[in-house]
Each structure stands twice: as structure tokens, then as C-alpha cells.
Amino acid sequence: MSFVINLDDPPVPPEPxxxxxxxxxxxxxxxxxxxxxxxxxxxxAVTPARLREALIAAIITVTNDLGAWQAGQDAAGHASLAAVPAPSIDGQSRLLHLYVRAVALNAKAEIVERYRDIDITGPGERRAEDLDPSVGELRRDALHAVRDILGKSRTTVELI
Known part of the structure; x- marks a missing residue:
């Protein structure tokens, strides 16, 4: 049995x-x-299955946060987020950019939180406690993206 490789044929990428x-x-x-x-x-180091799991959890979180807003947009006749009128940035609705950002940042926060070892760059360089602000910042930025979609202020002030 022999195998012949034709180097003139371009490589075929694997199906996802x-x-x-x-x-x-x-x-x-x-x-x-x-x-x-x-x-x-x-x-x-984060397997595709783990990334998918984190993304699904993030999608659930973000769609829960946007549920009432989405219902209002749907009632207004917008069949999808892409159909909601909004300024365009780089050829795409700013709302689409914000939604993807909110999902991605929530997913990354979960990954860093659950799989701390994947974000540590070298032995002794960073301790797990040092990553906590990173998780908080990721969640904050995700919340900012959701609030931007809702058209709400990013700052909440409460009198004590």
C-alpha cells in the first residue's frame, strides 16, 4: 500500500x-x-467544547438582560437585532457590535474564573488572586455593552 501526496493541490481545511x-x-x-x-x-488551552459552553452561558446571560428590550423591539416590528435601526460602525450595526462584545466578555470572564490556569503566563508570574480584578473588569465591560444597547447610563449612583 502506498500513499501519494500531490503538493500542487491546496490543503483542504477541516470542516468545523x-x-x-x-x-x-x-x-x-x-x-x-x-x-x-x-x-x-x-x-x-481552552478546548472548543469549553469555549462553546462558556459562550452559551454568556448568550443566556445577555439575552436575559436584554429580554424586555428585545420584546419591545420585536413588538415595534424589528424581526432581528440587525433590523433595529442604529448607526453603523465598520459596515455593521453598532448594536450587533455591542451584543457580540457583551457575549464575548461574559464568556471570557467565565473562562478566566473557571479555568484560572489558562490565563497564568508563567510560573510565579501571576497568582490566581491577581486575576480577580481582570474578571471584574471583563464583567464590567460586558455590562457596559448591555447598558449601551439599552441606552442607559453606565453609572449608577445611590445615596446611602
């Missing part, structure tokens, strides 16, 4: 497995785990 497939969001846009991994620096 179920863990790499975009995650449908219904009224909200699908989330592509590969784009999130690249855009938000999620290391290869």
Missing part, C-alpha cells in the same frame, strides 16, 4: 466540528466561537 460551529441566537445574531477565540485572545 460541532464545537466550532456558530451558535445560533434566534432573534440575536449567531456567535462564531472561532472569531471570539481570535478577537478576545482565548488561548488554545
Amino acid at each position: 466540528g460541532p464545537a466550532d460551529a456558530p451558535i445560533a441566537g434566534g432573534w440575536f445574531p449567531a456567535i462564531d466561537p472561532r472569531k471570539i477565540r481570535e478577537g478576545y485572545r482565548i488561548r488554545e
Whole structure:
């Protein structure tokens, strides 16, 4: 038995497995785990299945936060988030950018929280406690993206 490799043929990329497939969001846009991994620096140590699990949890969180707003937009006749009138940035609705950002940051926060060892760059360089502000900052930025979609202020002031 012999195998012949033709070096003139371009390599065929593997078909994405179920863990790499975009995650449908219904009224909200699908989330592509590969784009999130690249855009938000999620290391290869996080398996595609773990990333997908974190993204699904983040989608649930963000869609829960936007539930009443979405119902209002749907009642106004907007069939999807992409159909809601909004300024465009880089050829795409700012609302789509904000939604993807909110989902990605919530997912990354969960990954850093659950799999702390993936974000530690070298022995002794960073302790797990040092990552806590990072998780808080990720969650804060995700909340800012949701509040921007809702058109609400980012600052909450309460008198004691």
C-alpha cells in the first residue's frame, strides 16, 4: 500500500466540528466561537467544547438582560437585532457590535474564573488572586455593552 501526496493541490481545511460551529441566537445574531477565540485572545488551552459552553452561558446571560428590550423591539416590528435601526460602525450595526462584545466578555470572564490556569503566563508570574480584578473588569465591560444597547447610563449612583 502506498500513499501519494500531490503538493500542487491546496490543503483542504477541516470542516468545523460541532464545537466550532456558530451558535445560533434566534432573534440575536449567531456567535462564531472561532472569531471570539481570535478577537478576545482565548488561548488554545481552552478546548472548543469549553469555549462553546462558556459562550452559551454568556448568550443566556445577555439575552436575559436584554429580554424586555428585545420584546419591545420585536413588538415595534424589528424581526432581528440587525433590523433595529442604529448607526453603523465598520459596515455593521453598532448594536450587533455591542451584543457580540457583551457575549464575548461574559464568556471570557467565565473562562478566566473557571479555568484560572489558562490565563497564568508563567510560573510565579501571576497568582490566581491577581486575576480577580481582570474578571471584574471583563464583567464590567460586558455590562457596559448591555447598558449601551439599552441606552442607559453606565453609572449608577445611590445615596446611602
